[in-house]
């Protein structure tokens with residue numbers, strides 16, 4: 001997600017639960033698979049989608065899991081597709097060490113421990129699983145370059161359950177850009193200029209943010225109850241911290257947006273949606289996990305938003 005003040009490019013070291021001292025000895029990726037809804041189902045779905053791509057192209061693939069955490073998903077893909085090169089990529093010290101251990105005995109798997117933006121080799125499949133809303137603003141431009149016209153982006157995330165109305169959808173459709181300013185959604189160059197000038201934010205963006213926070217609160221209560229029912233207090237405590245991070249509007253390192261907004265973000269960054277999968281057979285207010293497949297859109301003149309990245 002691009003922000004208008006350019007503050008999100010720094011790596012998130014020491015700012016989220018993945019790097020906090022109290023979680024140093026904990027494999028957060030592993031405990032989340034036990035005490036958090038939908039993550040394991042998402043793992044299984046993504047492994048199947050990568051296998052389908054392997055079958056579709058009929059050759060071994062280079063697959064990178066960006067923001068892989070401790071490498072649970074990368075390990076599953078390496079086991080399922082032993083002829084593929086599977087790269088687990090993260091930047092935080094603890095998950096990186098855990099990923100190195102987890103992948104050590106898998107010949108096709110490796111770990112890349114620098115920011116994704118520094119990786120330069122082409123990719124057949126890029127996965128971001130739970131990572132999109134943590135990655136720096138320019139990562140989609142970089143992803144587009146690495147994937148080229150035949151690459152596939154599998155973007156799965158814990159979104160804020162949908163809070164956009166049909167009227168919001170109409171407004172988003174004409175968005176020139178999708179950016180955050182102090183945590184508020186800005187959708188045109190004019191709105192960005194006004195925010196930069198004096199911090200002003202459109203009334204629409206404030207209303208969206210109010211709905212986002214309330215929708216998140218409902219979702220996180222469900223997630224924390226789910227963990228406590230399973231006696232998984234580590235996940236419950238982690239999620240309480242994540243809840244606080246997320247409902248603080250200006251804390252953009254943890255800022256879940258609605259699926260519709262992210263779909264438009266991908267569109268203005270030159271990606272074409274190929275598939276959308278929802279995880280969790282529940283009412284929409286409790287549907288947070290979506291897995292998308294995107295390809296790079298055929299160039300038809302300049303991509304909106306490209307010049308500013």
Ligand SMILES: C[S@@+](CC[C@H](N)C(=O)[O-])C[C@H]1O[C@@H](n2cnc3c(N)ncnc32)[C@H](O)[C@@H]1O
Pocket residue numbers: 011012018028029066067068069070071072073089090091092095114115116117128129130131134135136
């Ligand atoms: C929510 S976690 C992802 C969980 C993980 N995908 C899993 O399946 O367990 C987000 C991860 O993104 C990583 N991250 C943040 N910025 C990054 C960057 N620029 N390049 C690579 N990874 C990054 C963080 O260190 C963190 O481990």
